[in-house]
Amino acid sequence: MCRRCSPSNLIWHSYILAVLVFLYAPIAVLILFSFNESKYMTHFTGFTLEWYARLVENLRILKALENSVSIALVSAVVSTLLGLLAAYSIRKAPYLSLKLDTLMVPPIVIPEVAEAVSLMMFFYMVGAEYGWLTVFIGHTAFNISYAYVTIKGQIHSISPNLEKIAQSLGAGPFAVFRRIIIPLLTPALTASFLVTFITSFSDFVKTVFTTGPGFETLPLYVWRVAVRGRATPELNALATLMILASLVISIYYTRKIITRLGESLPKQV
C-alpha cells in the first residue's frame, strides 16, 4: 500500500506546500523585481544587474552596512560572553538561580519600545553622544538576557560529575571551564551568538530611539527609503543580498542546533 499517497497525507503535503508558498512568495517576488529593468514594480520588463551595480556605489548604504555589522558583531560577542559567565555562576552556586533569573529575564519581556525610550532618556540625562556606542548598548542590554537564557538552558544538561572527574584528574577551575564546559556548550554558544547577532543586525525600534544625527544602520536606511517613497529596485537588490546571507546562517543554524533539538529530545523520554 502506498502510505504517502493516502488522502490524509495528500492534505498534509498540500498544507505544508501552502505554508511554504505563504512564506516564500513575497521573498521570491522581491528577488525577482531586484532584477527588473523597469523601475516600476507592476510588470517584469527585462533582466538587469543595474540595481546591484548602483548598490555597490551607494556610499550611504555601505556605511550603514558597516555600522550594522560592527555593532551586531561586538554586541553578539559581548552579550554571549557575559551571558555565559552569568549562566556559569549558577552552576557554581545553584541557589542563585531564581534571583539571577528575576534580574536577567525582564529585558526579554518588556516591550522593546519602552526599553528604547527609557534608554533614550537615560542617554539624554547623562549627556551621552548618540551614535555607535548608544546603539550598541541598547542592543546589548537585550542580548545579554537572551544569551543568558539560552546558555543557562543548556548548562543544566552538563552533568556536575564531569567537572568533578576533571578536577580529580588535576584540572583547575580554568582548565575545567576551557576543556569541559566550553566544548560541551558549543551548540548553545553558537545559537546565542547567531541569534544575538541577527537581533542586533535587524533591530529597528531600539536603534531609532538611541541613534544620533548622521548615524545610520541598515534597518534605519530601509525604513527611511521604504516609508517615504515606495519600494525601489535598488532596495530590492539590497534586500535580496541580505536575504541570501540570512539563508546561509539559517541553514547552518538548523543543521547545528535545531535538528539536534528534535533528535535528542524524544530519546530521553
Added chain:
Amino acid sequence: MKGVEVRLENISKRYGNTVALKDVSLSVPRGSLFTVLGPSGCGKSTLLGIVAGFVEPDKGRVFFEGVDVTSLPPQKRNVGMVFQDLALFPHMSVFENIAFGLRVRGEPEQTIREKVKRVMELVRLDFQEYAGRMPHQLSGGQQQRVALARALAIEPRVLLLDEPLSHVDYSVKVLLLEELKRIQREAKVTTLYVTHDQSEAMYLADYLAVMNYGTLEQVGRPEEIYDRPVSEFVARFFGDINIFPGEVAGLEASSKIGVRLERTMLSKKEPHVGNGVVGYMRGRVVEKIFQGPHVLLKLETDYGSVKALLPRSESSIYNVGDRVFVLVPRSGLIVFRYRGSGRY
C-alpha cells in the same frame, strides 16, 4: 603505581539540618580494597566526596600516608574517581578521555601515548581498536573500562569508586567485578569502593564498613561482619538472616537472636534442646524455591516467617504443606542485645 594509607579522623558533616556524617573515623591500609556498604542516603557518597576533596568536612581531618590533606583542593590530591554515571567526557575520544589527566599535567605527547597504552592494556581494551572511538560508540562494559582507565592513568594515590556497577546488567557485573579485583591487585592502588549492593561488597572487599545514618555501624573483614554482625541492621544489610525474640533461645525477652539462613536447620521429628541446639519452634513449609545448588524454603512459624537455605540433596524430604520443626543451632547463633534508643 603505589597506593597510600588513607585515614579519616572524626569526620562530621551536616547539610542544613541533615546530618550526613557523624564523627566517622576510618583507616584504609595501603593497597587494600575497602568497601563502604550502606543504603542510599546513609552518607557514603559524602564520605567519598570528602576523601576526594569535593566536600569540606565541618569537623575532622583527612590524611594520606600521614599527611593532612583536609584543605587540599581536589585537583591537587591525585585521586582517581569513577562515578555511577561514569561521566566520560562525551566530546572526547577514548584516548583523549584517558589522556585528560596527563594533558592537564602537561606531560609530553610521547609519555601520554605510552601511559594511555599501558593503562588500556591493564583494563584490557585494545588500543588499536578503541583509542579513536567516541564514548557513545562503546558498550556499557567498555565504557566502564574507559572510566577506570582514565582514573588509573594519573597513577592515583587513591582510587574512589562510587557505585560504578549499579547500572550494569547482572551478567556483565560479575565479569567486571572479577576484572576490577584483578586490576586493583595489579595496580596496587588503595581503593575505596562505595555501594549499596552487599554481593558486590562481599565479592570485592578486603575490608568492609557498614554504614547507616552517617555512622559506621561496623568495620572489619567480610567474614567477620557476616558471622558476627554487631546489630540487627548490619546483619540484615549484609546477607539475609532470620531474627527471633530472645526467648526462643532462653535469653531475656528484650534481646533478639539471629540465625543465617544456611545455618537454620529443619527436622521432621521434635528435637532435643541441648546437644548443639539451643531452641526450636514449630512451623509449616509454605514455599519451596529452587536456586541452583540450594533450595530456599519459606516457612510460617509461631514466631513469624522463617527462611532456610538447604543443599538440594537435603531439601527433597520437605514439601509445601509439611509440618516441620525449625532448629536454632548454637554454632550459628547471633545475639543482639538491646542498646537503648530503640536500636539493636
Added chain:
Amino acid sequence: MKKGVRAYFVPAVVFLAVFFYLPFAILLLYSLTVPEEGFTLANYIDIFTSRFYLQVMGYSLLIAVLTTFFTLAMAYPVAYYIVFKAPQSVKPVIITLMIAPFWIDFLLRAYSIKVLIEPLGMREGFATLVYGMVYDFFPFMLLPLYAGMSSVPPSLLLSARVHGAGGLHILSRVLIPLTSSSILAGSLLVFLMSFTEFVIPALLGGVEGYTIGYAVYDLFFKYRDIYRGSALSIILSLGALLGAIMLSRRVKVVQKMLSE
C-alpha cells in the same frame, strides 16, 4: 557565598543595572511627574480617561489577538507535521525552510509584503497589516511549538491510538495538553510583540496603521510629551510583565499536572 562566584555574574548584572534598570527607574520617575506640579498620577489618569488612547489600545489589542490566533492556527499543524509526519528524508529540509524566515531581517520581511502590494493589486490597510504581522511573527510561534512538540513521546500518541482514540480525541486530550506550555509561551511571545509593534503597521497599514507602539513614538518624537510618553511606556511594560508572570505560573501548574 562561595568565593569566586560573584566575579562571574557581576559583569552581566552591572550592565543591566546601569543600562536597563536605571533607565527604567528614570522612565518611572518621569511618568509620575507633571512639570510645575511635582509627583502625580495625572499622566496615568489622562491616558486611561482619554478616548483616543483607549481606542488605540483596543485597536492594537485586536491586531495582537488576530495575529496570535492566525500564527498559532498556521504553525501548530506545521510543528506537528515536522515532528510526527514528515518523511525522515525531507525533514531537515522542511525544518530549514520553515525556520529560515526567522533569520531574515524583520523589517525586510515587512518590506517584501509591501513589494507584493502593487502586483497583487492589494491596498494598504487593516487586512494587509494583519497579513504582514502574521507573516513576520510566524517563526516566533513555530519555534516554541516545535520544541514543545519534539518533547512529546511518540509512544504516547501511539498508545492513545491503540486504545482506540480518534484523531480529534487525541488532539484535544493528549496533544494539546502535552504541548500547552509551549502553546502558551509562543502565544504570549507573539501577542506581546505584536501588541506594541509599530513598524509593520506603519509600513503596511496606511491610515489604518496607527497602533499603541506608534502612539509612544509620536508622544516622544512628534508631541515631545515625555511625561505622558513615559506613563504609556510604563503601562505597556507592566502589562507585559504581568502577562509573563501569569504565563510562568500557568506553565508551572501545567508541568506539575503532567508530572503527577
